[in-house]
Amino acid sequence: MEEKIRIIISGGGTGGHIFPAVSIANALKAQHPDIEILFVGAEGRMEMHRVPAAGYQIIGLPVAGFDRKHLWKNISVLIKLVRSQLKARQIIKDFKPHAAVGVGGYASGPTLKMAGMMGIPTLIQEQNSYAGVTNKLLAKKACKICVAYEGMERFFEKDKIILTGNPVRQGLLNHTLSREAAIQSFGLDPQKKTILIVGGSLGARTINNCVMHGLEKIKMSGVQFIWQTGKFYIEEAKATVTKAGDLPMLHTTDFISDMAAAYSAADLVISRAGAGSISEFCLLQKPVILVPSPNVAEDHQTKNALALVNKDAALYVKDMEAEEKLLDLAIQTVQQPETLTKLSTNIAKLAFKDSANVIAQEVYKLAVNYQKKNER
Numbered sequence: 001m002e003e004k005i006r007i008i009i010s011g012g013g014t015g016g017h018i019f020p021a022v023s024i025a026n027a028l029k030a031q032h033p034d035i036e037i038l039f040v041g042a043e044g045r046m047e048m049h050r051v052p053a054a055g056y057q058i059i060g061l062p063v064a065g066f067d068r069k070h071l072w073k074n075i076s077v078l079i080k081l082v083r084s085q086l087k088a089r090q091i092i093k094d095f096k097p098h099a100a101v102g103v104g105g106y107a108s109g110p111t112l113k114m115a116g117m118m119g120i121p122t123l124i125q126e127q128n129s130y131a132g133v134t135n136k137l138l139a140k141k142a143c144k145i146c147v148a149y150e151g152m153e154r155f156f157e158k159d160k161i162i163l164t165g166n167p168v169r170q171g172l173l174n175h176t177l178s179r180e181a182a183i184q185s186f187g188l189d190p191q192k193k194t195i196l197i198v199g200g201s202l203g204a205r206t207i208n209n210c211v212m213h214g215l216e217k218i219k220m221s222g223v224q225f226i227w228q229t230g231k232f233y234i235e236e237a238k239a240t241v242t243k244a245g246d247l248p249m250l251h252t253t254d255f256i257s258d259m260a261a262a263y264s265a266a267d268l269v270i271s272r273a274g275a276g277s278i279s280e281f282c283l284l285q286k287p288v289i290l291v292p293s294p295n296v297a298e299d300h301q302t303k304n305a306l307a308l309v310n311k312d313a314a315l316y317v318k319d320m321e322a323e324e325k326l327l328d329l330a331i332q333t334v335q336q337p338e339t340l341t342k343l344s345t346n347i348a349k350l351a352f353k354d355s356a357n358v359i360a361q362e363v364y365k366l367a368v369n370y371q372k373k374n375e376r
């Protein structure tokens with residue numbers, strides 16, 4: 001009897017890597033209920049609780065990121081990298097995967113490197129319009145590279161690239177919550193225009209400062225807000241709001257678990273330009289003002305944002321101009337139905353509808369080929 005297909009999925013660090021990974025796992029399970037999936041993450045990072053919450057087993061590696069500013073601090077990082085590679089090798093020996101998937105983030109480096117060296121077929125999923133260093137290194141051994149933007153031949157071999165878009169969590173698309181019920185679930189008023197403010201999975205300092213310094217404007221705006229601060233900023237945000245007095249038009253939270261409700265509630269979104277968030281805005285046709293983070297590798301969020309802005313599919317405020325312009329622009333725009341409709345129509349054209357399923361099919365093909373060749 002043939003053995004069950006086993007897949008390793010590795011990566012994480014932030015929601016932008018974890019949620020696509022979970023979405024690929026869900027698609028694999030839906031297509032092949034018998035399949036066995038093991039996640040490999042980084043100890044102490046967000047995936048170590050988000051992945052089990054999604055119903056999958058995960059093992060952590062002691063891996064950490066390089067400090068690009070203080071190179072001398074990287075000795076311990078190198079030691080951790082070697083230990084992670086050894087641990088990844090052991091995990092692969094024990095689990096015996098038929099294919100390995102890397103979604104970016106610290107853990108995917110050692111895991112996919114080891115998988116490649118041990119002859120296991122690998123697939124990487126690059127979320128951004130500018131390839132990360134780890135994925136560029138892993139690409140040499142990878143069999144397939146699933147990307148979300150055109151023009152990625154700049155980084156990867158053309159023949160390996162498949163344009164799939166970024167997988168989005170299944171629950172964001174298949175829900176039936178009305179705008180009214182969604183707004184009520186945040187304790188807000190369905191009669192009012194609603195702006196959702198998100199700073200990526202970890203929150204954004206600049207966007208938070210705009211809100212904290214703009215509370216008077218928010219009070220007078222006639223508009224209401226759902227504000228996700230990120231867990232590092234919630235104490236400061238709550239204290240500032242409390243000091244400002246009664247603000248029933250502002251719902252403040254560190255993290256939104258039910259993003260489907262948040263998107264249903266929102267007439268307009270203010271957001272960082274993380275690739276996963278952008279894929280969600282495209283699929284859900286959300287008008288958005290993007291404020292790319294200037295603190296990410298190779299300034300890739302600006303590149304993500306411009307891919308939309310150049311097609312009139314999103315508005316754009318630079319991080320350094322946000323304090324001056326962001327709230328005014330948002331409050332004006334949410335009251336301009338024609339602008340909202342134009343943004344929504346244009347962003348919808350950039351959506352990839354079936355990303356997780358297409359990637360899952362590619363992974364499965366690699367795994368079955370490997371199984372046939374190796375009879376295991």
Ligand SMILES: CC(=O)N[C@H]1[C@@H](OP(=O)(O)OP(=O)(O)OC[C@H]2O[C@@H](n3ccc(=O)[nH]c3=O)[C@H](O)[C@@H]2O)O[C@H](CO)[C@@H](O)[C@@H]1O
Nearest residue numbers: 014015016019127200201228255256259274275276277296
């Ligand atoms: C600072 C940083 O390194 N950011 C990177 C990270 O972004 P980050 O982790 O912020 O990821 P994305 O913007 O791509 O995705 C955020 C995800 O978190 C979800 N969400 C967000 C807030 C919330 O309260 N609840 C919630 O569930 C969103 O719905 C989305 O699915 O990975 C992305 C994908 O490689 C990159 O493009 C980003 O540049």
